[in-house]
Amino acid sequence: MxxxxxxxxxxxxxxxxxxxxxxxxxxxxxxxxxxxxxxxxxxxxxxxxxxxxxxxxxxxxxxxxxxxxxxxxxxxxxxxxxxxxxxxxxxxxxxxxxIDADLIGLIKTLDLSMLVAVSQRTQISPRLAAAIVARGQEAVTLRLLRRRDVALEGGLLSELAETRGGDAEMRGALLARSDLPAGARLLLVQKAAEALRGARIVKGAVAEDRLSRVLRDSCDTALSAIGEREAVRTTAAAYVSDLIVTDRVSARVLLHAVVTGHVMFFADCLAELAQTPRAKVFALLETGSRAALNALLARCGLGEGVRNLLARLVLHARATDLADDAAARHYVVTALTEELIAEHGGEIPEELEEAFTYLSEQNIVLARKAARGVMAAFAADTTTALPVAEPRLALPAA
CATH class of the missing domain: 1.25.40 (Serine Threonine Protein Phosphatase 5, Tetratricopeptide repeat)
Structure with a gap:
């Protein structure tokens, strides 16, 4: 005392x-x-x-x-x-x-060390965070993006993805946030693909045609995977609607969504294209007849050949686990490819060329995935010898 x-x-x-x-x-x-x-x-x-x-x-x-x-x-x-x-x-x-009113007026004139101090406050409101980001100090912006306890407005995150998504560190910080809007996430994936395409080490290691196929396939997977995650949110319709308006939902994307097991995204696409309630689309995909599926796909504005192909794919998908089983996916893609060749006598219609090219590409990719570890597992379970024929004697050259 x-x-x-x-x-x-x-x-x-x-x-x-x-x-x-x-x-x-x-x-x-x-x-x-x-x-x-x-x-x-x-x-x-x-x-x-x-x-x-x-x-x-x-x-x-x-x-x-x-x-x-x-x-x-x-x-x-x-x-x-x-x-x-x-x-x-x-x-x-x-x-x-x-309070925010005390700080926001000061932020415009604070030096970097003071700005860092504000960014380390225990509680930062979205409004205060936006004011800090507006200063354009990348190090401070990155600090805020990496704080999961700081809520950032979707519009601000989308703006950062648009304006600063070309920077790898900023792109990584944005992609790590669970509140990043779906459209911004897809944009960043595309920017990452562009960066990979331009990287000297990648261009030197992978042939250009193969690199283009790999990156396109990866972007399609990202597009449908983001849509699958959005399907459980209230923003799902907005994401799919934006894809349709910007003409990014093609036959290839719809095929890829089913083949990769992103069936909720596939259903959302059909519901938006056909302007049909989502619940009705789900019911048709689960139990609808081939005729009913064709009717739904016709409402989506798809051509007859694509409709038949997607209807067959849906029927195959009902009996297999396409999300996790690479062998099942390989089987389904192989079956569809062979059916197309047999049905059209080897003359694939122009309408189906893109879809057929996609299936052919996937056949190779999925065959590799399905084959991994098969021989090792077989060898561990068998005692038989490898069936190799005796070498034939070659006649000497005259």
Whole structure:
């Protein structure tokens, strides 16, 4: 316990250490005061007096005592906000009494170190975060993006994806956020594909045609995978509608969605194209006859050849697990390819050329996936020898 006359003696000492102790004591006493009003007024006046102390140590001691309290006097914290840099940074970062209105006006003129301090506050509102991002300091923006506890508006995230998605570090930080809008996520995937296509190490290791196929297939997978995740959200219709408006839902995309097991996205596409309730589309995909499926696909505006192909694919998909079983996917794609060749006598109609090319590409990819580990598993379960014929003797050259 320190008597008031001892406190006054400390606060008037020529030693800044003693005045600092007095400032810290007065801050703690004010925050924990439960006595009469005149006593609290005296403590408040003492706090105000320490703001004018010539020693930064004393003012820092005052700030340290009040820094983390929600009961700290706002006028004093605002005054400390205008103090030396070391004190102002601490107040910006830690004081809970500061509100957005206090900070947003300052953000436009703060230097980088002060801006970093604001970005490290425990609570940052979307409005405050947008003001920080508007300063255009990439390091601070990245810091905010990597904080999962900071909510950022979808419009702001989409804008960042559009304007700064070309930077790999920024792209990674945006893609790691679960609240990134679906359209922005797809845009970033496309930017990543462009970056890979232009990377010297990739171009030198993969033939151009194969690289184009791999990147196109990857982008199609990303498009449908994002749609599959969006299917459980209220924004699913908006994502699919945007894809349709921008002409990114093709026969190839619809085939890829089913082949990769993204059936909810496939159903959303059909529902949007046919302007049919989603529940009805699901019912038709699960149990509808081939004629009913063809009628649904006709409402989507698809040609007869594509309709028949998709209807066959749906019927195959009902009996197999296309999402996780590569062998099943390989079987279905092989069956569809052979049916097309047999049906058209090897002369694939122009309408089906894109779909046939896709199936042929997938046949190779899926065959490789399905074959991985098969021989090793077979060898582990059998004792028979490899059936190799005896080599034939070659006649010497005349």
């Amino acid at each position: 320190v008597a008031y006359h001892e406190f006054v003696s400390l606060s008037q000492s020529a030693d800044s250490e003693e005045r600092g102790s007095a400032a810290h004591l007065s801050a703690l006493a004010y925050l924990n005061h439960f006595g009469p009003a005149d006593e609290q007024a005296a403590l408040y006046a003492a706090l105000i007096g320490f703001l004018d102390d010539p020693s930064v140590k004393v003012r820092a001691a005052l700030a340290y005592g009040l820094l983390h309290s929600t009961e700290a006097p706002r006028p004093i914290m605002l005054a400390l906000l205008q103090d030396s840099a070391i004190i102002a940074r601490a107040v910006l970062q830690y004081s809970p009494v500061l």
